[in-house]
Amino acid sequence: MAAHRSAAPSAPPMFYRGDTYAVDNSYGFLLRRVLGSLQRHLDHRLQDRDLTAMQIGPLVLLAAGKGTTAAQLARCLNIDTGAMTRMIDRLQAKGLVRRMRCPEDRRVVRLALTPAGTAALDASAEHLAAVLNLHLADFTAAELAQLMHLLHRLLANGAAADGVEG
Amino acid sequence: MAAHRSAAPSAPPMFYRGDTYAVDNSYGFLLRRVLGSLQRHLDHRLQDRDLTAMQIGPLVLLAAGKGTTAAQLARCLNIDTGAMTRMIDRLQAKGLVRRMRCPEDRRVVRLALTPAGTAALDASAEHLAAVLNLHLADFTAAELAQLMHLLHRLLANGAAADGVEG
DNA sequence: TGACAATCACTGCCCAGACAGGAAAATCCG
């Protein structure tokens, strides 16, 4: 188990220990609260438009051409396909996206933004940017870059462990 | 309101713009995925114990003496008191916490860990620490400190805006 | 003292994600 680590069986980082764990030092709790703040701010700005912060995700991905099926969007957002199905249900009920059975592969359902969906996204993008900027009020460009770098590495480390355990 | 900013009514940071927004550059989406990774890893490690990552929050706070009422815990975790009520319901159903009407102020319900709750927390803390460490696999102590620092500032900037708008 | 506001816990009603399971369709392979 430990032997195949070529460079180092190396010092597994022990920043946190079970017996001395304190909430205030946990970046996990902190992350949770930051995300909550982002979401709450965005939700408040979007409530006039009958949209939520979460619902923007699929709209952005569709507009950016990151995917045209529910499964693709779910993978992009790292969420369940079941959750995505219901999300699409809500977006479709609001007339923002369209479902169209794919003729070539009749399992898949092609998704597309409606004109209303494009309009809603255009109107929301500015709020999304504003909320992100608001939380960066006293940041320099270098600090934002550093933040993104650290977050990417957290994610990569988690994904690496996925492969091992999963 | 703007006058008290001594130095500058100053360049509002424009890291993100509505018309050029791209998912890949958004620290919001990144944050969301990191948190999801943390939660999934922890949930998998805890499923044997019939516990979820979310349910550890109140247990940790109770053990640390950060609060003894639902309202206090909710404020600590930045969540709704209604959500906390239901969370306590689930924890109580599992026999991990105890409710006790406070005699002095009969509005409040005092919360306390049961022995089973303390045991469950002790057993989980090590997994919590392990998951946090796992995502920090290639981090230095300085980088972790930097991450915490940046997250704290994001949170503070969000809270500052709360006061203004709310 | 009596009206008023604040606080606390709780409840309904939403949105939202995780997991398990199922039906239909496509693909792979013997």
Place this chain on the structure above:
DNA sequence: CGGATTTTCCTGTCTGGGCAGTGATTGTCA
């Protein structure tokens, strides 16, 4: 060709958060 596997979407059922509204209690202040 024909069965096994995989993929895609969908549907329960659970946990979980946000918001609004309720009732009980406490504190405040005229």
